[in-house]
Amino acid sequence: MRFNKLDLNLLVVLNALLTERSISRAAAKIHLSQPATSNALARLRDYFGDELLVSSGRQLLLTSRAESLIEPVREVLMRIDSTIATQPEFDPALETRSFTLLASDFTTTILIPPLLESLFQAAPGVRIHMRSVTYQAGEMLEQGKADFLIAPSQFLSKNHPSSTLFEEEYVCVTWSRHTHVREQLTLNDYLSCGHVTLNLSAGQQGSAFDSWFIDSFDVKRRIEVTAPTMAALPALVIGTDRIATVHRRVAEQASTYLPVTIWEPPLKIPHLVQMLQWHKYKSNDPATTWMRERLTEVAERIWAYTS
Incomplete structure (x- = not known):
């Protein structure tokens, strides 16, 4: 199918090329052979009057014209997928999506x-x-x-x-045999104890609580242990006098099989x-x-x- 002399099938190829910036990866993504993808790129270059992707060492770089096409091409394909290609009805019992x-x-x-x-x-x-x-x-x-x-x-x-x-609200978790937090968790306890916190890997979004805590107080928690997941934090206070601040559901789930005590935070933490x-x-x-x-x-x- 053509529109204004452009074969619309080429838009799928163009989107893959702009996203992958590699002929081989684009070919694999849209299930075409590399020669067919290269041929499609040649046709696209001819239509737009631009190289679109140019070699720089072992990689391909997008030209300024190609950069300007990323969003429009993606938007066109998303519109087609959501309006024309989408099934008018959805039967959950039969669906395999x-x-x-x-x-x-x-x-x-x-x-x-x-x-x-x-x-x-x-x-x-x-x-x-x-x-x-x-x-x-x-x-x-x-x-x-x-x-x-x-x-x-x-x-x-x-x-x-x-x-x-x-x-979701936040609560604090300590080992049930914490040596000095017994009847209630005070702010002084909270700040004097070591803390177990999230340590997100590169690329992960930060903790909403940590961001709020740093922005709201002039003091910082003494972080002694970090872990990559919220669910792991309650187990890491066991056998120590440390504290973890976690989501209530995480704490309640952990308390069913771990010797931990749940405390209301000694400071008002906004809900997640x-x-x-x-x-x-x-x-x-x-x-x-x-x-x-x-x-x-x-x-x-x-x-x-x-x-």
Whole structure:
């Protein structure tokens, strides 16, 4: 099919080339041979009157014209996918679609298991792929590489719709045989004890609590142990006089099998507001709408049960 003398099939190739910046990787992504992809690039160069990708050592660099085409081409393909290619109806019992969700380990631990249980009953053929929330999360959503992003509001894109999924409060956790925190956790206790905190790897989004704590107080916690996941923190205070500040659901889950005590924080910590975001062009996609409703339903059920 052609539009204004451009074979629209070439837009798929162009998008892959602009994203991968490699003929071989682009070919693999769209399931074409390398010669066919090279031929398509030649046709694109002829149409745009620009090299688009130029060699620089062992890599390909985008020309300024190619850079200017990234967003328009991606937007055109997303519009086509969300309006023309999308099925008008969604039957969960028969669907075999895959959904990619970007979420923290906390959300994966607390929300996803009951979601999977719900889906197993209503949509057994639906597949779920979990990915960590990184600084590239917004870009993955923008490029259509992820269907949903679950993150605090400050990490969301302003270009796409979102809704509140659930709120979570923070609590403190100590070993049940802590030597001097016995009847209550005071602010002096909190600041004098060593802390177990998150230590996110490169590319991961930072802790909303840590950012708030640093911005709100002139003092800093004495951090003695760090770990890559929120779910790991309660276990790491056992046998010590350290403290971990974690989400309440994480603490309550840990207290069912670990010798830990849960304390109300000696300072007022704002609740974590977890949001659900999806691409604006998928707002009317029946499958996306159905999955949004399932996520919201499960989150509301968990909140009602634990609040």
